[in-house]
Amino acid sequence: MLMMPDVVYRAFESVKTNAAKVIYMTPQGNKLNQKKVEDLSKEEHLIILCGHYEGIDQRVIDKIVDEEISIGDYVLTGGEIPAMVLIDSVSRYIKGVLNNESIKEESFSNGLLEYPQYTRPEIFEGEKVPEVLLSGNHQNIKKWREEKSLEITKNKRPDLLKNKLN
Numbered sequence: 001m002l003m004m005p006d007v008v009y010r011a012f013e014s015v016k017t018n019a020a021k022v023i024y025m026t027p028q029g030n031k032l033n034q035k036k037v038e039d040l041s042k043e044e045h046l047i048i049l050c051g052h053y054e055g056i057d058q059r060v061i062d063k064i065v066d067e068e069i070s071i072g073d074y075v076l077t078g079g080e081i082p083a084m085v086l087i088d089s090v091s092r093y094i095k096g097v098l099n100n101e102s103i104k105e106e107s108f109s110n111g112l113l114e115y116p117q118y119t120r121p122e123i124f125e126g127e128k129v130p131e132v133l134l135s136g137n138h139q140n141i142k143k144w145r146e147e148k149s150l151e152i153t154k155n156k157r158p159d160l161l162k163n164k165l166n
C-alpha cells in the first residue's frame with residue numbers, strides 16, 4: 001500500500017509558502033546530524049512530509065521535495081517519529097527555546113562528545129564528584145572538561161575525531 005500523489009499534493013498546497021523547504025523523511029535520505037539540524041534551524045519555513053505503508057508515490061516526491069532525510073539505517077512504520085526527531089532537534093536552535101549556553105557545550109556542537117556531568121550529592125555510594133569541579137577555579141574546570149571531552153570522544157566515537165581533523 002502506498003500514499004497517493006494527489007492526496008499528498010493537496011495537503012502540500014494547503015500549507016505551502018514561498019519560503020517553504022520541503023523535507024521528506026525516508027530511510028533513503030541523507031543521515032541527520034547536528035550540522036544539518038543547525039542548518040535547518042535557519043530556514044524560515046519547513047514542511048515535513050511523512051510516509052506510511054510502503055511510502056509515497058514517487059511522482060509527488062519528485063514534484064515537491066527539496067531534500068530527503070533519514071534518522072538512521074533502520075526502517076520505521078511511518079515518518080511521524082522521524083519528523084518528531086527532526087522537530088525536537090531543530091527547535092533547540094530556535095531563539096527562546098533553550099538557554100543558548102546549553103547548546104554550545106553539548107555533544108556534537110564542536111564535533112566532540114560532551115564531558116561527564118555531575119550534580120548533588122557530593123558523595124554518592126562512596127563516589128565523589130571530581131575535586132576540580134568543586135574548586136571554583138573556572139580555568140581548571142574548563143581545561144578538565146576539554147580533556148574529558150577529547151578522551152570520551154576518543155574512546156566512544158573515534159570516527160568523530162577523524163572527521164574533525166579532515
Ligand SMILES: C[S@@+](CC[C@H](N)C(=O)[O-])C[C@H]1O[C@@H](n2cnc3c(N)ncnc32)[C@H](O)[C@@H]1O
Nearest residue numbers: 025026027051054055070071075076078079082
Ligand atoms: C515502512 S517505511 C517505507 C520504507 C520504504 N519502502 C523503503 O524501503 O525505503 C514508511 C515510512 O516511514 C518513514 N521512515 C521509515 N524509516 C525511516 C528512517 N529511518 N528515517 C526517516 N523516515 C523513515 C518514511 O517516511 C517512510 O515513507
